[in-house]
Amino acid sequence: MGGSVRSSMRGSRSRRAMADINVVPYIDVMLVLLVIFMVTAPLVAPSIINLPTVGGASQQQQTPPVVVNIRPDGNLSVRYKDDSGATQQENMSRADLNSFVADREQSHPDQPVVIAADKAVKYETVMNVMSDLKSRGVKRVGLLVKSQ
Numbered sequence: 001m002g003g004s005v006r007s008s009m010r011g012s013r014s015r016r017a018m019a020d021i022n023v024v025p026y027i028d029v030m031l032v033l034l035v036i037f038m039v040t041a042p043l044v045a046p047s048i049i050n051l052p053t054v055g056g057a058s059q060q061q062q063t064p065p066v067v068v069n070i071r072p073d074g075n076l077s078v079r080y081k082d083d084s085g086a087t088q089q090e091n092m093s094r095a096d097l098n099s100f101v102a103d104r105e106q107s108h109p110d111q112p113v114v115i116a117a118d119k120a121v122k123y124e125t126v127m128n129v130m131s132d133l134k135s136r137g138v139k140r141v142g143l144l145v146k147s148q
Contacts, residue, residue: 063111066104067144068097068133070117074125080104094132101136116144 066080076097079089092100104111113133117126126143133141 063108065112065114065142066101068113068115068129070115070121070125070129072118072120074121076129094129097129098132098136101133101138105137110139112140112142113138114142114144 064081066078069077069079071077075091076094077089077091078097078100079087082088090100101113115126115129115133117129130141
């Protein structure tokens with residue numbers, strides 16, 4: 001009987017295993033590394049890229065655009081180069097412009113169109129002309145501005 005009592009007393013006296021991890025040294029190491037990276041980051045210069053230069057790059061042949069002039073009174077005129085290279089200018093209404101652009105798109109499908117509007121013209125007028133051009137199938141429509 002004495003042997004059984006002794007073994008039960010030994011079990012209560014035995015120490016439990018420590019399961020805690022001491023994280024203070026790891027925090028110290030991380031703070032030191034953080035300070036090192038903060039000090040060295042501004043000193044690292046970003047790499048500079050030297051781009052190659054091309055001597056004789058030829059520009060792609062672009063078709064001259066059709067220029068739609070909108071005057072302050074709302075009248076339209078169209079300036080374009082015909083197939084012979086001569087510059088033509090015609091005064092037309094919005095309906096005439098629609099038929100002209102539809103005909104022009106069939107003969108010159110990638111023809112860009114530029115709108116040159118007077119600064120006194122209402123924004124709505126310019127947007128209406130632009131939407132007419134887009135609805136007629138013009139892929140590239142731009143606005144002509146004067147550089148300062």
